Amino acid sequence: MQKLYLVIPLAPLLGALIAGLFGWAIGRVWSHRVTIGLMIVATAGAFVVFFDVLHNGTVYNGTVYTWLTSGGIRFEVGFLIDRLTATMMVVVSFVSLMVHVYTIGYMADDPGYQRFFSYISLFTFSMLMLVMSNNFLQLFFGWEAVGLVSYLLIGFWYTRPTATFANLKAFLVNRVGDFGFLLGIGLVLVYFGTLDYAAVFARAPDVSGDTMEIVTGKPWLVMTVICLLLFVGAMGKSAQFPLHVWLPDSMEGPTPISALIHAATMVTAGIFMVARMSPLYEFSETARSVVLVIGGITALFMALVAITQNDIKRVVAYSTLSQLGYMTVALGASAYAGAIFHLMTHAFFKALLFLGAGSVIIALHHEQDMRRMGGMRKYMPITFGTMMIGALASAGIPPLAGFYSKEPIIEAARLSTIPGAGFAYFAVASCVFVTSLYTFRLMFMTFFGEERFRQVPAHGQGNEAHEGNAHHVSGGHDNHVHDAAHGHGHGEPRESPWVVWLPLVALAVPSIYTGYAYISSMLFGNFFGDAIKVLPQNDTIEAMKEHFHGAAAMGLHGLQTLPFWLAVGGIVTAWFFYIRRPDLPDAVARRFRPIYALLDHKYYFDELYQWLFAGGARALGNGLWKVGDVGVIDGLMVNGSARVVGWFSSVARHLQSGYIYHYAFAMIIGVFVFLTLREWLGQ
Helix, strand or coil, rough: HHHHHHHHHHHHHHHHHHHHHHHHHHHHHHHHHHHHHHHHHHHHHHHHHHHHHHHHCCEEEEEEEEEEECCCEEEEEEEEEEEHHHHHHHHHHHHHHHEEEEHHHHHHCCCCCCHHHHHHHHHHHHHHHHHHHHHHHHHHHHHHHHHHHHHHHHHHCCCCHHHHHHHHHHHHHHHHHHHHHHHHHHHHHHHCCCCCCCHHHHHHHHHHCCCCECCEEEEEEEEHHHHHHHHHHHHHHHCCCCCCHHHHHHHHHHHHHHHHHHHHHHHHHHHHHHHHHHHHHHHHHHHHHHHHHHHHHHHHHHHHHHCCCHHHHHHHHHHHHHHHHHHHHHHHHCCCHHHHHHHHHHHHHHHHHHHHHHHHHHHCCCEHHHCCCCCHHHHHHHHHHHHHHHHHHHHCCCCCCCHHHHHHHHHHHCCCCCCCCCHHHHHHHHHHHHHHHHHHHHHHHHHHCCCHHHHCCCCCCCCCCCCCHHHHHCCCCCCCCCCCHHCCCCCCCCCCCCCHHHHHHHHHHHHHHHHHHHHHHHHHHCCCCCHHHHHHHCCCHHHHHHHCCCCHHHHHHCCCHHHHHHHHHHHHHEEEEEHHHHCHHHHHHHHHHHHHHHHHHHHHHHHHHHHHHHHHHHHHHHHHHHHHHHHHHHHHHHHHHHHHHHHHHHHHHHHCCCHHHHHHHHHHHHHHHHHHHHHHCCC
């Protein structure tokens, strides 16, 4: 099995190298054949490992390569294969494989076809190295590698200014989080003397009482500082408030990337990391409280923004932010298994929604504004049916997967007793209504009602406060794929090719059944074993266990609970506003213009960061240039020293007159000064 562990991450790496370095030679067809073939190898291997771990209880923790030994500390590349790792390997590889297949149709006529396949395979390799790591060094390598490749993918269409702005924004925001993450790893090395997971987790109880002084006279628990710094990294990578601003703009990348980055891979890295570090977080209530509150804020407030978005991909992007908030709340409530369970189900239905949105975009010649859609269900029955499954799962309607993973998170927040739990419960419970509202707003505006794609929109049509989305409607389309490649001109929209809809069907299946199939074992059956550690006094899942009587009973009971009726209420509200009375949204937007403007501008975080950080950095740079460079370095040090030398030379040149009696007089004066100084110093 150890050779198989190596094959799984190295297969997509090999595919990336072949497509990236030799794509020009092997051509488009063989580029996708090679990368997809090797992804099939990796995915099959991941399933083999998963079932081996599941049925045989195999746990592997070993070193693959020793990179450096310094002062008795070993820096290694190694694998930790347990149930948590195996679950992540299956999710990452399967979703990535679906994205690879989908890309054949979506990017069919793009000039960067081979480069794109190289990037997504390299991204998969990076993510697999991250989840399979058994030490902080390799974790950090995978962490930074997915950040680098996401930069390349978001800015894949680098000739578009919006794409280059978006990838730079993602890169810089993630550097903020990664700085905290690196400091946290540094503190782990200082206080534990090792970067190996097993050794760190074994020593965690001993270090749990140690303190350090960040400010003199103010002791902090070392464990709290480490956990908070590591979580700063998770806030950047998993787009948690206030480091969430990069994720919606990353929609500038091609739609397959939206699904790959935002469904099962990069944005879930932070969730996985905190779950993996559960032996540390359990010893810091302060850190878990911060995690809980940040997750609650992200879940509710990002969901509210989704209601005002008209770009179909941006609605799904803000949905991703909100669902990541759910997972973060679960982590803060010590329901780590619940967070990973929702990560798994969310990966399937969110990838389905992203790829479904891309299918609609293809059919409408790369139109992304939902106000120019409508009535698409009769033209795209497969896309409509699969997206409806994803929408119902996202809304948490039983018996779909989203219901089984969201309901325990809401209950865990209710049962938690740490500070901030009350707010988190309110946030995730009320978010159920908002999630259903924006999800079915998307479905109704896209697939129901009049066929607005036949209309030529007048200037200013639609919601009046749409300035925040304007540039995404005009310049944010996936307009690099030629319509001819998909077998249609500018006539009737039609169902996408099979390479596009087949991944939708494949993702719809786990979106239906994974919640029902795995809740008993994964959530209440100690599925993750020793991979996740929870102290008895913090175990909210154990508190839920006595009320769990099987998946079927939970599904039936779910029909009577508050979250279910909130979800139904959101669906009915969306139907009333966007089917029954489509005139009401504009009227409500005008009536509550300040609130609408606040949501439409995403709470003005982009403007604030642009002014404070980007503008502040430019002002600092200008100041350093004008004062430091021009004034001090050039003006004082370079030109100033030259002026001093010039002045001294202008004075000294009068002594070089060429007359002997001047030199004799200077010598006499010099001797006189010398004798005077000698006499004075001698006394």
